[in-house]
Amino acid sequence: MGSEPMRLFTFSLIASVAIAAVIFGFAGNSAAEVYSQGPKVCEECHRGETEIWQASKHAESFKKVHKDKKAKKIAKATGEKSMKRNATCVQCHYTVVRKKAGAKAKPAAGPSCESCHGASSEWFAIHNDYGGANVKVGEESAQHKAERIAGATAAGMRWPSDKYGVAENCMECHGLANPAVAGDKLAIMLDSGHPTVADWELVRYSQGSMRHRFYPPEMTLNAELSAAEAAEMYVIGQAAKLVSAVNAQGRSDSAKYNEFQEARAAAAREALGKVGAAAAFLAEPTADQARALVAAIQGQDLSAEVGAMLLAKDSYK
Ligand code: HEC
Ligand code: HEC
Ligand code: HEC
Ligand code: HEC
Incomplete structure (x- = not known):
C-alpha cells in the first residue's frame, strides 16, 4: 500500500479536486469546514500506529507541557495564560477537535494522527469506502482505489507517499x-x-x-x-x-x-x-x-x- 498513491501525485491538485468533485460530489470550495476528529477515530483500524503514537512525546505532552513553569510563563507573555486556551500555543501543541461541523472546538490531544496526515472531516468517509457498504478493503477494484486516493487527497489527506x-x-x-x-x-x-x-x-x-x-x-x-x-x-x-x-x-x-x-x-x-x-x-x-x-x-x-x-x-x- 506504500507505492500506489505515488503515481497519483502526478495529478495536479486542480485535476484531483475536479475528479473528486465528479466522483464524490465533493464541493472542493473553501466553504466546507475542515476540522480534526481526534486520534480515537483512527484507532479502530490502526492499532499498531496508535500504540506507537500513545507512547510518543507528541501524545504524552498533552498531560504535561501546560504544567511546566516555563510553559506558563511563555503563555502568559503572549496573552492567555492557559496554554490550552491560548490561540498561539494551540496551533502547534494540540489537536483541536470538533465532534461535528459547527460544534465547539476543543484541544483533545497533543500533536496526533491528523496533525501529520491532515484534518479528516472531509476525507474520512472517502478513506473508509472501498466501493460500497459490502466491499472489504482487499476486494476493492483498482479503479475505485485510484479514485479513493485522489478524492481523499483533494479533501485534505496527506499520504505518507507525499x-x-x-x-x-x-x-x-x-x-x-x-x-x-x-x-x-x-x-x-x-x-x-x-x-x-x-x-x-x-x-x-x-x-x-x-x-x-x-x-x-x-x-x-x-x-x-x-x-x-x-x-x-x-x-x-x-x-x-x-x-x-x-x-x-x-x-x-x-x-x-x-x-x-x-x-x-x-x-x-x-x-x-x-x-x-x-x-x-x-x-x-x-x-x-x-x-x-x-x-x-x-x-x-x-x-x-x-x-x-x-x-x-x-x-x-
Ligand atoms: C475503518 C478502518 C479505518 C479507519 C477508521 C481509518 N483507516 Fe486509515 N487505512 C485503513 C486501511 C484499510 C488502509 C490501507 C488501505 C488504503 O487506504 O490504502 C488505510 C491507510 C491509511 C494511510 C495510508 C497508508 C499508506 O498506504 O501509505 C494513512 C496515512 C491512514 N490510513 C491514516 C488514517 C488516519 C489518520 C485515520 C483517522 C483519522 C484513519 N486512517 C482511519 C483503514 C482505516
Ligand atoms: C510554531 C509552533 C509552536 C508554537 C506556536 C508554540 N510552540 Fe511550544 N514548542 C513547539 C515545538 C516544535 C516544541 C519542541 C521543541 C522543538 O522541537 O523545537 C515546543 C516546545 C515547547 C516547550 C518545551 C517542552 C518540553 O518538553 O521541554 C514549552 C514549555 C512550550 N513549547 C510552550 C509553548 C507555549 C506556552 C506556547 C504558546 C505561547 C507555544 N509553546 C507555542 C512548537 C510551538
Ligand atoms: C502540529 C505541530 C507538530 C507537527 C506537525 C509535528 N510536531 Fe513533533 N512536536 C511538536 C511539539 C509541540 C513537540 C514538543 C512536545 C513537548 O515536548 O511537550 C514535538 C515533539 C517532537 C519530538 C520529541 C522531541 C524530543 O526532543 O524528545 C519528536 C521526535 C518529533 N516531535 C518529531 C516530529 C516529526 C518527525 C514530525 C513530522 C513527521 C513532527 N514531529 C511533526 C509539534 C509538532
Ligand atoms: C509526527 C507526524 C505523524 C503522526 C503524529 C502520525 N503519523 Fe502516520 N505517518 C507519518 C509519516 C512520516 C509516515 C511515513 C512513514 C514512512 O513511510 O517512512 C506515516 C505513515 C503512516 C501510515 C502508513 C505506514 C503504516 O504504519 O501503516 C499509516 C497507516 C499512518 N501513518 C497512520 C497514522 C495514525 C493512525 C496515526 C495516529 C495514531 C499517525 N499515523 C500519526 C507521520 C505521522
Whole structure:
C-alpha cells in the first residue's frame, strides 16, 4: 500500500479536486469546514500506529507541557495564560477537535494522527469506502482505489507517499514557521524562553519513538529504513528545512527568530552542498524546486554522498 498513491501525485491538485468533485460530489470550495476528529477515530483500524503514537512525546505532552513553569510563563507573555486556551500555543501543541461541523472546538490531544496526515472531516468517509457498504478493503477494484486516493487527497489527506509534503509539515511546527501564528507572537515566545532546535533533522526525529512503518508484505513489522531510504529522507528533510527557513525569514522583527531561521538555512545549505543532485535547488530554494529535487532522486541510492552525514541510530529521538 506504500507505492500506489505515488503515481497519483502526478495529478495536479486542480485535476484531483475536479475528479473528486465528479466522483464524490465533493464541493472542493473553501466553504466546507475542515476540522480534526481526534486520534480515537483512527484507532479502530490502526492499532499498531496508535500504540506507537500513545507512547510518543507528541501524545504524552498533552498531560504535561501546560504544567511546566516555563510553559506558563511563555503563555502568559503572549496573552492567555492557559496554554490550552491560548490561540498561539494551540496551533502547534494540540489537536483541536470538533465532534461535528459547527460544534465547539476543543484541544483533545497533543500533536496526533491528523496533525501529520491532515484534518479528516472531509476525507474520512472517502478513506473508509472501498466501493460500497459490502466491499472489504482487499476486494476493492483498482479503479475505485485510484479514485479513493485522489478524492481523499483533494479533501485534505496527506499520504505518507507525499514525502515532501510530510517533511514540509513537520517544519511548520518544529521550524516555528506555522503561518497561522503571527510574527509578533513568535517574537514574544522566543523572548520568554520558548525552545528552538536549529539542528532538527528529519531522519533523527522521525525514525526513533515516532516511527510507524507497517507496510506489506509484513504488515506487522515496524520496519527500519534501508540505508538508501534514510539517505533519501535526509535530503528531503534538508530541502524542506531550507525552504521553510528562507520563507520564515523576516516574518518577525525578532532578532532571535531571524537568527534561528538563518542557522536552520545555513545547516541545510551545508548538508545539501555535499549532494550533487541538489545544485539547482540550492540556486533557487523554493518548494517547487524542492519537489523537483525529490522527484529527481526518487529510487536512487544516495548513501555514498549522504551516509557520512547521517546520525548514529542511538541519537534518534
Ligand atoms: C475503518 C478502518 C479505518 C479507519 C477508521 C481509518 N483507516 Fe486509515 N487505512 C485503513 C486501511 C484499510 C488502509 C490501507 C488501505 C488504503 O487506504 O490504502 C488505510 C491507510 C491509511 C494511510 C495510508 C497508508 C499508506 O498506504 O501509505 C494513512 C496515512 C491512514 N490510513 C491514516 C488514517 C488516519 C489518520 C485515520 C483517522 C483519522 C484513519 N486512517 C482511519 C483503514 C482505516
Ligand atoms: C510554531 C509552533 C509552536 C508554537 C506556536 C508554540 N510552540 Fe511550544 N514548542 C513547539 C515545538 C516544535 C516544541 C519542541 C521543541 C522543538 O522541537 O523545537 C515546543 C516546545 C515547547 C516547550 C518545551 C517542552 C518540553 O518538553 O521541554 C514549552 C514549555 C512550550 N513549547 C510552550 C509553548 C507555549 C506556552 C506556547 C504558546 C505561547 C507555544 N509553546 C507555542 C512548537 C510551538
Ligand atoms: C509526527 C507526524 C505523524 C503522526 C503524529 C502520525 N503519523 Fe502516520 N505517518 C507519518 C509519516 C512520516 C509516515 C511515513 C512513514 C514512512 O513511510 O517512512 C506515516 C505513515 C503512516 C501510515 C502508513 C505506514 C503504516 O504504519 O501503516 C499509516 C497507516 C499512518 N501513518 C497512520 C497514522 C495514525 C493512525 C496515526 C495516529 C495514531 C499517525 N499515523 C500519526 C507521520 C505521522
Ligand atoms: C502540529 C505541530 C507538530 C507537527 C506537525 C509535528 N510536531 Fe513533533 N512536536 C511538536 C511539539 C509541540 C513537540 C514538543 C512536545 C513537548 O515536548 O511537550 C514535538 C515533539 C517532537 C519530538 C520529541 C522531541 C524530543 O526532543 O524528545 C519528536 C521526535 C518529533 N516531535 C518529531 C516530529 C516529526 C518527525 C514530525 C513530522 C513527521 C513532527 N514531529 C511533526 C509539534 C509538532
